[in-house]
Amino acid sequence: MAVKNWFIAIRDQLVTPGEAREDRYLQLSGCDFLNLKLRHGNLELKLRLKQLSKLQVGDRWIGQVEVWQKWSLEDFPGHLNLVDSDLEGAWISVRKVRSQQQYQTFLDQPPQAVSLEQQPNQGCRVELTELQVQEAVWWSLAFEAFGDPDQQFNQLQAVAEQISDPLAPILDWQHSYAYPKWLLNFNY
Numbered sequence: 001m002a003v004k005n006w007f008i009a010i011r012d013q014l015v016t017p018g019e020a021r022e023d024r025y026l027q028l029s030g031c032d033f034l035n036l037k038l039r040h041g042n043l044e045l046k047l048r049l050k051q052l053s054k055l056q057v058g059d060r061w062i063g064q065v066e067v068w069q070k071w072s073l074e075d076f077p078g079h080l081n082l083v084d085s086d087l088e089g090a091w092i093s094v095r096k097v098r099s100q101q102q103y104q105t106f107l108d109q110p111p112q113a114v115s116l117e118q119q120p121n122q123g124c125r126v127e128l129t130e131l132q133v134q135e136a137v138w139w140s141l142a143f144e145a146f147g148d149p150d151q152q153f154n155q156l157q158a159v160a161e162q163i164s165d166p167l168a169p170i171l172d173w174q175h176s177y178a179y180p181k182w183l184l185n186f187n188y
Contacts, residue, residue: 002169003139007099007128018097018130025183027090032181038091043073048178055156057164063176065153092186095132100125103162105147105155111162122147124159133186140182141171 026036035046052065103111104120114120124145131138143160145152 003128003141004130006168007141018099020095020097022093022095025092025094025179027092027183027186028180029090030184032177032184035178035180041074045071045073048180052153054173055153055160057157057160060166060168061160061164061171062173063171064173065156066178068178092133092183096129098127098129100127102126103159105145105151105158107151111155111159120147122151122155124155126159126163138182140179 021039024038028034028036033048035044037044037046046068049067049069052067054062055065056062100116102114102116102118102120102123102125104114104118104123105111106122111124114123116125124143127140127142127144129140129142131140143156145155145159147155
């Protein structure tokens, strides 16, 4: 809850209101580099291509920077029902409420908050998500850079430095990981 209060308190009117949805994730035992998700009839696959260096902002935030590739199969055929297949029990329902803010980044000036409807060439989206599995509630704070791949790490750093402040919750190394690793916390 501290993360949500901080995010709302320092953001301006360009934060999207919380979007609620429920996704189903396939829990792949021992696998933290592949994510398979069913969302609104679509099948989404995300694969971690590489891990980059750590990103550190002052003494309050440190996290692993990763490069992911995403594919989506829209209108996944109902007769290929993966949820009811032999993998039954490995699927986890995750209820989410997600808020986002987008920044346009520049080489020679600070990042600027812009609406999600704008499509800048260079930038970074910041996403705060409340996650609920059964009765347990978790929070996720993610940064997604886009544009010139050679500038993305610098974009992440610039946006993280701009939004971090002394009131921000501490984000430590041991809790910096993507959904596939997080899903390994649940026993099904």
